[in-house]
Amino acid sequence: MSLDFEFRKQIMDFHIGSEAIKYCYQCNRCTDNCPVAAVTMDFYGTSGYNPRHIILGSLLGFKDLLLNADKLAIWGCTVCDTCDEVCPQHIELTEVFSFLKNVSTAKGDAPDSIYAQAKAIYDSAKAIPSQPAIEKRREQLGLPPVAVPDVNELQTLLKNIGADKKLK
Ligand code: SF4
Ligand code: SF4
Incomplete structure:
Protein backbone atom coordinates (compact mmCIF):
# COMPACT_ATOMS: atom_id res chain seq x y z
CA MET A 1 0.00 0.00 0.00
CA SER A 2 1.59 3.28 -1.09
CA LEU A 3 0.68 6.93 -1.01
CA ASP A 4 -0.01 8.69 -4.30
CA PHE A 5 0.28 12.42 -3.79
CA GLU A 6 -0.82 13.27 -7.33
CA PHE A 7 -3.99 11.24 -6.83
CA ARG A 8 -4.54 12.99 -3.51
CA LYS A 9 -4.15 16.39 -5.16
CA GLN A 10 -6.58 15.43 -7.92
CA ILE A 11 -9.21 14.59 -5.32
CA MET A 12 -8.61 17.85 -3.48
CA ASP A 13 -8.92 19.79 -6.72
CA PHE A 14 -12.07 17.96 -7.80
CA HIS A 15 -13.89 18.18 -4.53
CA ILE A 16 -16.39 21.03 -4.23
CA GLY A 17 -15.37 23.19 -1.31
CA SER A 18 -11.77 22.25 -2.13
CA GLU A 19 -10.23 21.87 1.29
CA ALA A 20 -13.27 20.60 3.17
CA ILE A 21 -12.23 16.95 2.90
CA LYS A 22 -9.15 17.79 4.97
CA TYR A 23 -11.40 18.44 7.91
CA CYS A 24 -12.87 14.95 8.07
CA TYR A 25 -12.32 13.86 11.66
CA GLN A 26 -13.54 10.30 11.08
CA CYS A 27 -16.61 10.65 13.25
CA ASN A 28 -18.32 7.86 11.25
CA ARG A 29 -21.62 9.70 10.96
CA CYS A 30 -21.60 9.17 7.18
CA THR A 31 -21.28 5.42 7.59
CA ASP A 32 -23.78 5.28 10.45
CA ASN A 33 -26.42 6.86 8.19
CA CYS A 34 -25.53 5.19 4.89
CA PRO A 35 -28.25 2.77 3.72
CA VAL A 36 -25.75 0.74 1.70
CA ALA A 37 -23.44 0.34 4.69
CA ALA A 38 -26.44 -0.71 6.76
CA VAL A 39 -27.10 -3.72 4.56
CA THR A 40 -23.53 -4.66 3.56
CA MET A 41 -21.29 -4.10 6.58
CA ASP A 42 -20.65 -6.85 9.08
CA PHE A 43 -21.09 -6.31 12.81
CA TYR A 44 -17.46 -5.22 13.34
CA GLY A 45 -17.38 -2.90 10.32
CA THR A 46 -14.47 -4.81 8.79
CA SER A 47 -16.18 -5.68 5.51
CA GLY A 48 -18.86 -4.18 3.30
CA TYR A 49 -19.38 -0.67 2.00
CA ASN A 50 -17.94 2.02 4.25
CA PRO A 51 -17.97 5.67 3.06
CA ARG A 52 -15.81 6.80 5.99
CA HIS A 53 -13.06 4.42 4.87
CA ILE A 54 -13.24 5.77 1.32
CA ILE A 55 -12.89 9.34 2.54
CA LEU A 56 -9.94 8.37 4.72
CA GLY A 57 -8.27 6.48 1.86
CA SER A 58 -8.84 9.44 -0.47
CA LEU A 59 -7.53 11.94 2.04
CA LEU A 60 -4.37 9.91 2.51
CA GLY A 61 -3.90 9.20 -1.22
CA PHE A 62 -4.25 5.41 -1.06
CA LYS A 63 -5.04 5.11 -4.75
CA ASP A 64 -4.18 1.42 -5.11
CA LEU A 65 -6.14 0.47 -2.06
CA LEU A 66 -9.25 2.23 -3.33
CA LEU A 67 -9.09 1.33 -7.00
CA ASN A 68 -7.95 -2.26 -6.66
CA ALA A 69 -10.39 -3.18 -3.92
CA ASP A 70 -13.68 -5.02 -4.34
CA LYS A 71 -15.85 -3.02 -6.78
CA LEU A 72 -18.34 -2.46 -3.98
CA ALA A 73 -15.79 -0.13 -2.40
CA ILE A 74 -16.35 2.46 -5.13
CA TRP A 75 -19.50 1.44 -6.90
CA GLY A 76 -21.65 0.58 -3.90
CA CYS A 77 -22.76 4.19 -3.42
CA THR A 78 -26.27 4.88 -4.75
CA VAL A 79 -25.74 8.67 -4.53
CA CYS A 80 -28.67 9.12 -2.16
CA ASP A 81 -26.76 12.11 -0.68
CA THR A 82 -27.58 11.20 2.93
CA CYS A 83 -23.93 11.32 3.95
CA ASP A 84 -23.54 14.80 2.41
CA GLU A 85 -26.45 16.01 4.52
CA VAL A 86 -25.33 14.55 7.83
CA CYS A 87 -21.59 15.26 7.68
CA PRO A 88 -20.84 17.78 10.46
CA GLN A 89 -17.89 19.08 8.44
CA HIS A 90 -20.04 19.75 5.35
CA ILE A 91 -17.92 17.46 3.21
CA GLU A 92 -19.49 16.62 -0.15
CA LEU A 93 -18.63 12.95 0.01
CA THR A 94 -20.50 12.13 -3.19
CA GLU A 95 -18.19 14.48 -5.11
CA VAL A 96 -15.24 12.37 -4.01
CA PHE A 97 -17.10 9.19 -4.93
CA SER A 98 -17.90 10.60 -8.38
CA PHE A 99 -14.22 11.29 -8.94
CA LEU A 100 -13.33 7.73 -7.95
CA LYS A 101 -16.02 6.32 -10.22
CA ASN A 102 -14.66 8.40 -13.12
CA VAL A 103 -11.13 7.10 -12.54
CA SER A 104 -12.41 3.53 -12.28
CA THR A 105 -14.40 3.93 -15.51
CA ALA A 106 -11.40 5.39 -17.35
CA LYS A 107 -9.38 2.32 -16.30
CA GLY A 108 -12.09 0.07 -17.74
CA ASP A 109 -12.90 -1.26 -14.28
CA ALA A 110 -16.50 -0.09 -13.95
CA PRO A 111 -19.19 -2.76 -13.56
S1 SF4 B 1 -19.42 12.34 8.55
FE1 SF4 B 1 -17.96 13.75 7.59
S2 SF4 B 1 -16.43 14.17 9.18
FE2 SF4 B 1 -17.57 12.36 9.83
S3 SF4 B 1 -16.34 10.61 9.04
FE3 SF4 B 1 -17.89 11.08 7.51
S4 SF4 B 1 -16.86 12.49 6.07
FE4 SF4 B 1 -15.65 12.47 7.96
S1 SF4 C 1 -24.59 8.93 -0.98
FE1 SF4 C 1 -23.64 6.89 -1.10
S2 SF4 C 1 -22.19 6.81 0.60
FE2 SF4 C 1 -23.58 8.53 0.98
S3 SF4 C 1 -25.21 7.70 2.29
FE3 SF4 C 1 -25.92 7.50 0.17
S4 SF4 C 1 -25.27 5.47 -0.53
FE4 SF4 C 1 -24.13 5.94 1.35
Missing part, protein backbone atom coordinates in the same frame (compact mmCIF):
# COMPACT_ATOMS: atom_id res chain seq x y z
CA ASP A 112 -20.58 -4.07 -16.86
CA SER A 113 -23.98 -2.59 -16.03
CA ILE A 114 -22.46 0.92 -16.07
CA TYR A 115 -21.00 0.47 -19.56
CA ALA A 116 -24.27 -1.10 -20.73
CA GLN A 117 -26.24 1.89 -19.52
CA ALA A 118 -23.75 4.33 -21.06
CA LYS A 119 -24.06 2.44 -24.35
CA ALA A 120 -27.85 2.60 -24.15
CA ILE A 121 -27.65 6.38 -23.71
CA TYR A 122 -25.24 6.67 -26.64
CA ASP A 123 -27.44 4.55 -28.90
CA SER A 124 -30.85 5.92 -27.99
CA ALA A 125 -30.23 9.22 -26.13
CA LYS A 126 -32.20 7.76 -23.26
CA ALA A 127 -31.08 6.10 -20.05
CA ILE A 128 -34.12 3.85 -20.25
CA PRO A 129 -35.21 3.21 -23.84
CA SER A 130 -38.94 3.49 -24.48
CA GLN A 131 -41.02 0.36 -24.45
CA PRO A 132 -44.51 -0.12 -25.94
CA ALA A 133 -45.85 -1.04 -22.49
CA ILE A 134 -44.66 2.27 -21.02
CA GLU A 135 -46.12 4.25 -23.91
CA LYS A 136 -49.43 2.43 -23.54
CA ARG A 137 -49.54 3.11 -19.82
CA ARG A 138 -48.83 6.81 -20.40
CA GLU A 139 -51.68 6.92 -22.88
CA GLN A 140 -54.03 5.28 -20.37
CA LEU A 141 -53.02 7.88 -17.78
CA GLY A 142 -53.65 10.71 -20.22
CA LEU A 143 -49.98 11.64 -20.44
CA PRO A 144 -48.45 12.87 -23.70
CA PRO A 145 -46.00 10.61 -25.57
CA VAL A 146 -42.37 10.94 -24.50
CA ALA A 147 -40.59 13.36 -26.83
CA VAL A 148 -38.19 11.68 -29.25
CA PRO A 149 -34.65 12.84 -28.46
CA ASP A 150 -32.16 13.92 -31.09
CA VAL A 151 -29.77 10.95 -31.08
CA ASN A 152 -27.40 12.54 -33.62
CA GLU A 153 -27.02 15.68 -31.52
CA LEU A 154 -26.25 13.67 -28.39
CA GLN A 155 -23.77 11.45 -30.22
CA THR A 156 -22.00 14.51 -31.60
CA LEU A 157 -21.67 15.91 -28.09
CA LEU A 158 -20.40 12.60 -26.70
CA LYS A 159 -17.93 12.19 -29.56
CA ASN A 160 -16.56 15.65 -28.84
CA ILE A 161 -15.55 14.50 -25.36
CA GLY A 162 -14.27 11.14 -26.59
CA ALA A 163 -17.00 9.11 -24.91
CA ASP A 164 -17.54 6.97 -28.01
CA LYS A 165 -13.93 5.68 -27.83
CA LYS A 166 -14.30 4.80 -24.17
CA LEU A 167 -17.44 2.80 -24.93
CA LYS A 168 -15.50 0.72 -27.44
Whole structure:
Protein backbone atom coordinates (compact mmCIF):
# COMPACT_ATOMS: atom_id res chain seq x y z
CA MET A 1 0.00 0.00 0.00
CA SER A 2 1.59 3.28 -1.09
CA LEU A 3 0.68 6.93 -1.01
CA ASP A 4 -0.01 8.69 -4.30
CA PHE A 5 0.28 12.42 -3.79
CA GLU A 6 -0.82 13.27 -7.33
CA PHE A 7 -3.99 11.24 -6.83
CA ARG A 8 -4.54 12.99 -3.51
CA LYS A 9 -4.15 16.39 -5.16
CA GLN A 10 -6.58 15.43 -7.92
CA ILE A 11 -9.21 14.59 -5.32
CA MET A 12 -8.61 17.85 -3.48
CA ASP A 13 -8.92 19.79 -6.72
CA PHE A 14 -12.07 17.96 -7.80
CA HIS A 15 -13.89 18.18 -4.53
CA ILE A 16 -16.39 21.03 -4.23
CA GLY A 17 -15.37 23.19 -1.31
CA SER A 18 -11.77 22.25 -2.13
CA GLU A 19 -10.23 21.87 1.29
CA ALA A 20 -13.27 20.60 3.17
CA ILE A 21 -12.23 16.95 2.90
CA LYS A 22 -9.15 17.79 4.97
CA TYR A 23 -11.40 18.44 7.91
CA CYS A 24 -12.87 14.95 8.07
CA TYR A 25 -12.32 13.86 11.66
CA GLN A 26 -13.54 10.30 11.08
CA CYS A 27 -16.61 10.65 13.25
CA ASN A 28 -18.32 7.86 11.25
CA ARG A 29 -21.62 9.70 10.96
CA CYS A 30 -21.60 9.17 7.18
CA THR A 31 -21.28 5.42 7.59
CA ASP A 32 -23.78 5.28 10.45
CA ASN A 33 -26.42 6.86 8.19
CA CYS A 34 -25.53 5.19 4.89
CA PRO A 35 -28.25 2.77 3.72
CA VAL A 36 -25.75 0.74 1.70
CA ALA A 37 -23.44 0.34 4.69
CA ALA A 38 -26.44 -0.71 6.76
CA VAL A 39 -27.10 -3.72 4.56
CA THR A 40 -23.53 -4.66 3.56
CA MET A 41 -21.29 -4.10 6.58
CA ASP A 42 -20.65 -6.85 9.08
CA PHE A 43 -21.09 -6.31 12.81
CA TYR A 44 -17.46 -5.22 13.34
CA GLY A 45 -17.38 -2.90 10.32
CA THR A 46 -14.47 -4.81 8.79
CA SER A 47 -16.18 -5.68 5.51
CA GLY A 48 -18.86 -4.18 3.30
CA TYR A 49 -19.38 -0.67 2.00
CA ASN A 50 -17.94 2.02 4.25
CA PRO A 51 -17.97 5.67 3.06
CA ARG A 52 -15.81 6.80 5.99
CA HIS A 53 -13.06 4.42 4.87
CA ILE A 54 -13.24 5.77 1.32
CA ILE A 55 -12.89 9.34 2.54
CA LEU A 56 -9.94 8.37 4.72
CA GLY A 57 -8.27 6.48 1.86
CA SER A 58 -8.84 9.44 -0.47
CA LEU A 59 -7.53 11.94 2.04
CA LEU A 60 -4.37 9.91 2.51
CA GLY A 61 -3.90 9.20 -1.22
CA PHE A 62 -4.25 5.41 -1.06
CA LYS A 63 -5.04 5.11 -4.75
CA ASP A 64 -4.18 1.42 -5.11
CA LEU A 65 -6.14 0.47 -2.06
CA LEU A 66 -9.25 2.23 -3.33
CA LEU A 67 -9.09 1.33 -7.00
CA ASN A 68 -7.95 -2.26 -6.66
CA ALA A 69 -10.39 -3.18 -3.92
CA ASP A 70 -13.68 -5.02 -4.34
CA LYS A 71 -15.85 -3.02 -6.78
CA LEU A 72 -18.34 -2.46 -3.98
CA ALA A 73 -15.79 -0.13 -2.40
CA ILE A 74 -16.35 2.46 -5.13
CA TRP A 75 -19.50 1.44 -6.90
CA GLY A 76 -21.65 0.58 -3.90
CA CYS A 77 -22.76 4.19 -3.42
CA THR A 78 -26.27 4.88 -4.75
CA VAL A 79 -25.74 8.67 -4.53
CA CYS A 80 -28.67 9.12 -2.16
CA ASP A 81 -26.76 12.11 -0.68
CA THR A 82 -27.58 11.20 2.93
CA CYS A 83 -23.93 11.32 3.95
CA ASP A 84 -23.54 14.80 2.41
CA GLU A 85 -26.45 16.01 4.52
CA VAL A 86 -25.33 14.55 7.83
CA CYS A 87 -21.59 15.26 7.68
CA PRO A 88 -20.84 17.78 10.46
CA GLN A 89 -17.89 19.08 8.44
CA HIS A 90 -20.04 19.75 5.35
CA ILE A 91 -17.92 17.46 3.21
CA GLU A 92 -19.49 16.62 -0.15
CA LEU A 93 -18.63 12.95 0.01
CA THR A 94 -20.50 12.13 -3.19
CA GLU A 95 -18.19 14.48 -5.11
CA VAL A 96 -15.24 12.37 -4.01
CA PHE A 97 -17.10 9.19 -4.93
CA SER A 98 -17.90 10.60 -8.38
CA PHE A 99 -14.22 11.29 -8.94
CA LEU A 100 -13.33 7.73 -7.95
CA LYS A 101 -16.02 6.32 -10.22
CA ASN A 102 -14.66 8.40 -13.12
CA VAL A 103 -11.13 7.10 -12.54
CA SER A 104 -12.41 3.53 -12.28
CA THR A 105 -14.40 3.93 -15.51
CA ALA A 106 -11.40 5.39 -17.35
CA LYS A 107 -9.38 2.32 -16.30
CA GLY A 108 -12.09 0.07 -17.74
CA ASP A 109 -12.90 -1.26 -14.28
CA ALA A 110 -16.50 -0.09 -13.95
CA PRO A 111 -19.19 -2.76 -13.56
CA ASP A 112 -20.58 -4.07 -16.86
CA SER A 113 -23.98 -2.59 -16.03
CA ILE A 114 -22.46 0.92 -16.07
CA TYR A 115 -21.00 0.47 -19.56
CA ALA A 116 -24.27 -1.10 -20.73
CA GLN A 117 -26.24 1.89 -19.52
CA ALA A 118 -23.75 4.33 -21.06
CA LYS A 119 -24.06 2.44 -24.35
CA ALA A 120 -27.85 2.60 -24.15
CA ILE A 121 -27.65 6.38 -23.71
CA TYR A 122 -25.24 6.67 -26.64
CA ASP A 123 -27.44 4.55 -28.90
CA SER A 124 -30.85 5.92 -27.99
CA ALA A 125 -30.23 9.22 -26.13
CA LYS A 126 -32.20 7.76 -23.26
CA ALA A 127 -31.08 6.10 -20.05
CA ILE A 128 -34.12 3.85 -20.25
CA PRO A 129 -35.21 3.21 -23.84
CA SER A 130 -38.94 3.49 -24.48
CA GLN A 131 -41.02 0.36 -24.45
CA PRO A 132 -44.51 -0.12 -25.94
CA ALA A 133 -45.85 -1.04 -22.49
CA ILE A 134 -44.66 2.27 -21.02
CA GLU A 135 -46.12 4.25 -23.91
CA LYS A 136 -49.43 2.43 -23.54
CA ARG A 137 -49.54 3.11 -19.82
CA ARG A 138 -48.83 6.81 -20.40
CA GLU A 139 -51.68 6.92 -22.88
CA GLN A 140 -54.03 5.28 -20.37
CA LEU A 141 -53.02 7.88 -17.78
CA GLY A 142 -53.65 10.71 -20.22
CA LEU A 143 -49.98 11.64 -20.44
CA PRO A 144 -48.45 12.87 -23.70
CA PRO A 145 -46.00 10.61 -25.57
CA VAL A 146 -42.37 10.94 -24.50
CA ALA A 147 -40.59 13.36 -26.83
CA VAL A 148 -38.19 11.68 -29.25
CA PRO A 149 -34.65 12.84 -28.46
CA ASP A 150 -32.16 13.92 -31.09
CA VAL A 151 -29.77 10.95 -31.08
CA ASN A 152 -27.40 12.54 -33.62
CA GLU A 153 -27.02 15.68 -31.52
CA LEU A 154 -26.25 13.67 -28.39
CA GLN A 155 -23.77 11.45 -30.22
CA THR A 156 -22.00 14.51 -31.60
CA LEU A 157 -21.67 15.91 -28.09
CA LEU A 158 -20.40 12.60 -26.70
CA LYS A 159 -17.93 12.19 -29.56
CA ASN A 160 -16.56 15.65 -28.84
CA ILE A 161 -15.55 14.50 -25.36
CA GLY A 162 -14.27 11.14 -26.59
CA ALA A 163 -17.00 9.11 -24.91
CA ASP A 164 -17.54 6.97 -28.01
CA LYS A 165 -13.93 5.68 -27.83
CA LYS A 166 -14.30 4.80 -24.17
CA LEU A 167 -17.44 2.80 -24.93
CA LYS A 168 -15.50 0.72 -27.44
S1 SF4 B 1 -19.42 12.34 8.55
FE1 SF4 B 1 -17.96 13.75 7.59
S2 SF4 B 1 -16.43 14.17 9.18
FE2 SF4 B 1 -17.57 12.36 9.83
S3 SF4 B 1 -16.34 10.61 9.04
FE3 SF4 B 1 -17.89 11.08 7.51
S4 SF4 B 1 -16.86 12.49 6.07
FE4 SF4 B 1 -15.65 12.47 7.96
S1 SF4 C 1 -24.59 8.93 -0.98
FE1 SF4 C 1 -23.64 6.89 -1.10
S2 SF4 C 1 -22.19 6.81 0.60
FE2 SF4 C 1 -23.58 8.53 0.98
S3 SF4 C 1 -25.21 7.70 2.29
FE3 SF4 C 1 -25.92 7.50 0.17
S4 SF4 C 1 -25.27 5.47 -0.53
FE4 SF4 C 1 -24.13 5.94 1.35
